[in-house]
Amino acid sequence: MSERIDAALDAVADERVSIAAERDALMAFDRRVADLSTVTVSVGPSLVADQRQSDRSLERVREVYAETVMSVPHYEEEYGDTLAESLAAEFGDDLAAALLNGAALTPTVRNAVRAAAVSARDEREEFLDVLDREAASLDAAASDVAAVRSAIPGGDGSPRRRFDDLRRAWSDLRDLEARIDGIARRRQETIRGHRSDLPGVPADLSEYLYADLPTPYPVLATLATVGERVAERRQRVERALASTA
Template sequence: MDGTDEAGVGTDGRLRRAMTAVRRERRRTADELEAFRAFEDRVRAIDAETTTARGGSTVSVAAVRSQPTSGLRRVRQAYETTVMSVPHYVEEYDDTYVESLQGEFSPDIASALTDGTNFNERCRQATLSAASEAQSSRELLVGALDSERESLQEVTEELRPVIEEVADLAARSYAEESFGSLDAYRARLHVLEEHCDDVAAGRQASLFEQRRARWLPSSAPDIACYVYQAEAFDYPVMSTVAELTERIRTVRATVERAMARCRP
């Protein structure tokens, strides 16, 4: 570990925690995607029901207020053993069956599946459509998380040598250096700061592209706020770059003070 890790700047600090968060969210999203696929498959295997009155006439669904039919019970069992059985369900959601249906599908579908009516064809198709939409949103999220992971990897590779060089420069004593050497150090620190600016600009562009994808819920403005909401930071790259830039400026000020005391 380098000396900057204690301050949360090094590649084993904030950026590493961010990468762990991305991988965790990606794994959970993939688990949910597979769960909704399995749920859809099970629902397709459940036949639609009709309610028949005496004499063979079909009774409207609204007229039936009995216990859940076999079809509705099978749907619930399918949902609970797939969607509600992902490893992280209790930790992240801990919803009831009805609450989960309302959040994942819609209040109307939740009502149709839990109000005691039968599992008719209209309800069956609506459930299948909602399950398909849930899969599509998670497929988009998996892609966005893969992009975020790649972005973090690239940034970490770009910043690692800068972090190490700045740590080395910060540990130096400049009292006995010549004016020419000090001027060279100052120039190098300017180059390192410009590199940080380039990394920040690239990251901003990446976040802008992610916003354009519009796959996130309206409450989350971008991938960073969505993935890192449980962390002490929202924007790990930008905060790391800002802290590193401040450190560069501090070292440069030290070099410039030495230059002021040194004769050319």
């Protein structure tokens, strides 16, 4: 298997661990918020709930959020943002403002928080599906590349070889070039498909996942290297054919 594709598979596996942890944290956050008591506030002259209970209710939501969503192992390295920034990124500015500056955790606010948490969790689930498809695409490409490499004909294109053998080697090499083109087209279709699978996925998933690798397109780079090897071998065979004509 190509070292480039191996590194890409490792990157996908690492990302999957992180996204799964975020999904689980959001599920835990939702469960804990569901257990929190809500506060009903009168809009009239009197306050039905005790003011201290009102103040504490939103504080508990913020604490639960920090203890779950912001406590995944990779959080500081990956995000490193504040509570306010994180709430806004996950739940939107309006709900973040309600949790940071609101009067109390009313039933309406709690329902909105839980709905936002479920939506964020679902986005992670969908992203995990995309990552699984990406890993499957990498595995398939690795197998295809290995098959092409093993099928590259031996020999150095020496003029001493029989014309029929050279002709057969040339035909085999042309077939391999066509196979490489086909593998590349399928890979490009997969890359384009990621962009439409999930609106929340970065515009270019490869650049997002493989930013720390030598190339953001490890399969295409590997195919280019193998293709150069096949083309070089074909050109040598062509020279040998020309010398025997």
